[in-house]
Amino acid sequence: MNIIDLTHIINEDMPVFPGTEKPILENVCTLEKNGFREKLMTMYSHTGTHMDAPGHMLVGGKLLDNFDVSTFIGPAVVIDCSNVNHEIGIDILKSYESEIRACDFVLLYTGWDKKWGTDDYFVDFPALTLEACLYIIEFDIKGIGVDTISIDLFESKSFEIHKNVLDSEMVIIENLKNLEELIGKRHIFSGLPLKIEKADGSPIRAVAYSEK
Amino acid sequence: MNIIDLTHIINEDMPVFPGTEKPILENVCTLEKNGFREKLMTMYSHTGTHMDAPGHMLVGGKLLDNFDVSTFIGPAVVIDCSNVNHEIGIDILKSYESEIRACDFVLLYTGWDKKWGTDDYFVDFPALTLEACLYIIEFDIKGIGVDTISIDLFESKSFEIHKNVLDSEMVIIENLKNLEELIGKRHIFSGLPLKIEKADGSPIRAVAYSEK
Numbered sequence: 001m002n003i004i005d006l007t008h009i010i011n012e013d014m015p016v017f018p019g020t021e022k023p024i025l026e027n028v029c030t031l032e033k034n035g036f037r038e039k040l041m042t043m044y045s046h047t048g049t050h051m052d053a054p055g056h057m058l059v060g061g062k063l064l065d066n067f068d069v070s071t072f073i074g075p076a077v078v079i080d081c082s083n084v085n086h087e088i089g090i091d092i093l094k095s096y097e098s099e100i101r102a103c104d105f106v107l108l109y110t111g112w113d114k115k116w117g118t119d120d121y122f123v124d125f126p127a128l129t130l131e132a133c134l135y136i137i138e139f140d141i142k143g144i145g146v147d148t149i150s151i152d153l154f155e156s157k158s159f160e161i162h163k164n165v166l167d168s169e170m171v172i173i174e175n176l177k178n179l180e181e182l183i184g185k186r187h188i189f190s191g192l193p194l195k196i197e198k199a200d201g202s203p204i205r206a207v208a209y210s211e212k
Numbered sequence: 213m214n215i216i217d218l219t220h221i222i223n224e225d226m227p228v229f230p231g232t233e234k235p236i237l238e239n240v241c242t243l244e245k246n247g248f249r250e251k252l253m254t255m256y257s258h259t260g261t262h263m264d265a266p267g268h269m270l271v272g273g274k275l276l277d278n279f280d281v282s283t284f285i286g287p288a289v290v291i292d293c294s295n296v297n298h299e300i301g302i303d304i305l306k307s308y309e310s311e312i313r314a315c316d317f318v319l320l321y322t323g324w325d326k327k328w329g330t331d332d333y334f335v336d337f338p339a340l341t342l343e344a345c346l347y348i349i350e351f352d353i354k355g356i357g358v359d360t361i362s363i364d365l366f367e368s369k370s371f372e373i374h375k376n377v378l379d380s381e382m383v384i385i386e387n388l389k390n391l392e393e394l395i396g397k398r399h400i401f402s403g404l405p406l407k408i409e410k411a412d413g414s415p416i417r418a419v420a421y422s423e424k
Contacts, residue, residue, distance in 0.1 A: 005281040011409035020250070025408065028256075036269050036371075037412035038232070038257055044240075045251040049407070057248050069217040069419055159248075192404065192417035195261070196237065197223035200249035205404035207281055 004187075006176045006206040007049040008116055015121055017149055020044050045201040049175045051143075051193045054166040056200045057159060061166055064199035069192070071142050071171065074104025076189035076208065078182045081126055082111045086153075090132045100139050105173075105189045107145040113177035127153045133161045137168040145173035145191070145206075176206055185210045216399075218388045218418035219261040220328055227333055229361055232256050257413040261387045263355075263405045266378040268412045269371060273378055276411035281404070283354050283383065286316025288401035288420065290394045293338055294323045302344045312351050317385075317401045319357040325389035339365045345373045349380040357385035357403070357418075388418055397422045 008014065016022050023043035029036055046052065051072070054061030077099040081088045088108060093100070100106055108128070115121040125148040128136070136144065144151065144165055151172050152161045165172055173191050187210035193202030220226065228234050233256065241250035258264065263284070266273030289311040293300045300320060305312070312318055320340070327333040337360040340348070348356065356363065356377055363384050364373045377384055385403050399422035405414030 003282045003285060005407070007407045009277065009407050009409050025410075031269075031271060037267055039408070039412060040254065040256055041408070042252065042254045045253055055249055057243075059243060065221065069417075070215045073215060190402070190404075192402070192419065194406075194415055194417055195217070195219045195221050196251070196253070197221050198237075200251060203406055205281075205407055207404065 002210045002212050004178055004181050004208045004210060006178050006208060007204070008175055008177055010043070010048045010203065014048060015116060015149070016044070016047060018122070020046070023047055043203065045196070045199065047203050049177070049206050050201055050203045051191055052162065052166065052172040052174070052201045053199060054169055056166065057162050058166050062169060064193045064202055065195060065197060072192045073190045074142055074188065075102065076105035076107050076187060077103045078107045078109050078179050080183050081108050084126050086124060086126050088126050088128045088132055090129065090135050093132050093135055100136070100141070104142040105145060106136060106141055107176065107179055107182070107189065108147070109179035109183060110147055111180065113147040116177065122149060122154055125149070125154065127151060128161050130160060133164050137165055137170065141170060143171035143173060145176050145189070147176045147179050148174065150174060173204070173206060182208055182210060187211070214422045214424050216390055216393050216420045216422060218390050218420055219416070220387055220389055222255070222260045222415065226260060227329060227361070228256070228259060230334070232258070235259055255415065257408070257411065259415050261389070261418050262413055262415045263403055264374070264378065264384040264386070264413045265411060266381055268378065269374050270378050274381060276405045276414055277407060277409055284404050285402045286354055286400065287314065288317035288319050288399060289315045290319045290321050290391050292395050293320050296338050298336065298338050300338050300340045300344055302341065302347050305344050305347055312348070312353070316354040317357060318348060318353055319388065319391050319394070319401065320359070321391035321395060322359055323392065325359040328389065334361060334366055337361070337366065339363060340373050342372060345376050349377055349382065353382060355383035355385060355403070357388050357401070359388045359391050360386065362386060385416070385418060394420055394422060399423070
């Protein structure tokens with residue numbers, strides 16, 4: 001079995017959604033002073049590769065600690081969206097219909113993870129159209145993942161893709177990386193969040209277990 | 213397959229190692245004010261159910277981001293230490309020798325997780341003797357996990373068990389729970405840390421995948 005790391009590194013220089021703040025990772029205990037190293041970490045609940053709970057945007061929406069842990073793991077399909085023009089439409093999804101039906105997670109590969117750390121990461125990335133979103137949430141899946149900063153277009157003010165997905169009691173995973181390694185391969189996605197009380201979201205260490 | 217959650221919840225009232233501080237989970241963005249919920253989380257790198265890297269205590273010791281992600285996952289054996297008297301000695305380990313040889317992780321079940329949230333959690337829990345520690349680190353394993361606040365006795369000042377385990381380039385997992393559900397069952401342990409740069413440690417969402 002192959003384990004593929006789908007997670008960006010967390011550091012003080014990492015990209016964050018505009019309007020939020022970068023993490024602070026302070027070395028408060030050191031070998032010299034304390035005999036051990038320990039950091040004090042300050043970060044937003046939607047930092048880096050992370051998961052959104054329905055309660056992130058919806059009144060009465062479930063929080064991550066309201067889900068059974070099995071919600072965060074399951075077979076996934078990666079949809080190759082690297083050649084779409086800004087919009088991920090219903091046609092590309094329909095071409096994966098049988099795979100989506102067999103899976104718990106749908107992961108949208110755009111290749112934008114290669115732009116991580118540059119201004120281009122925030123610009124012109126593709127996102128689901130409303131029609132495509134309404135198509136995908138009819139399937140019995142646990143969540144949708146993207147390798148971009150948001151599942152909505154960057155310029156979206158309504159967050160309608162977020163809200164439709166979350167209203168279906170699915171989770172959203174954003175800022176994934178390395179999805180291209182999973183195209184056409186059977187794999188299990190694992191996106192376990194920290195067990196934070198009343199978690200609207202959480203950074204995760206996302207991985208996939210795939211065939212060699 | 214059965215997924216068992218081995219993780220204590222993270223909240224502002226949780227027990228933390230004396231001398232450190234409890235997490236702060238501040239609801240900085242709300243549906244009413246911002247249209248979405250988001251928390252600002254402040255916590256130490258060794259909060260709750262967490263992993264220690266060799267660099268936690270050793271000069272030049274590896275940090276969690278120096279390990280391949282496969283280091284954090286593998287077959288485990290739970291050793292039932294619920295009847296020992298303060299010390300986990302070499303004899304009990306020897307009775308599991310063949311199981312340890314077949315595994316990547318050794319998890320020590322003491323039952324102290326039931327005392328989580330009470331003062332008793334910090335008192336009189338069993339820990340490995342130095343002899344037992346030196347025995348176990350001779351095996352080709354990735355890490356050792358405990359359901360107590362420390363792999364050393366609470367009153368230890370030398371942290372000799374920590375240092376011997378970490379010096380063998382193994383990781384340590386502390387504050388696990390629910391290990392009794394895995395006694396005698398074949399299972400895969402998953403203790404994926406956050407992908408924090410230069411991580412001396414990290415909170416984890418520990419789970420086990422077991423036969424039904």
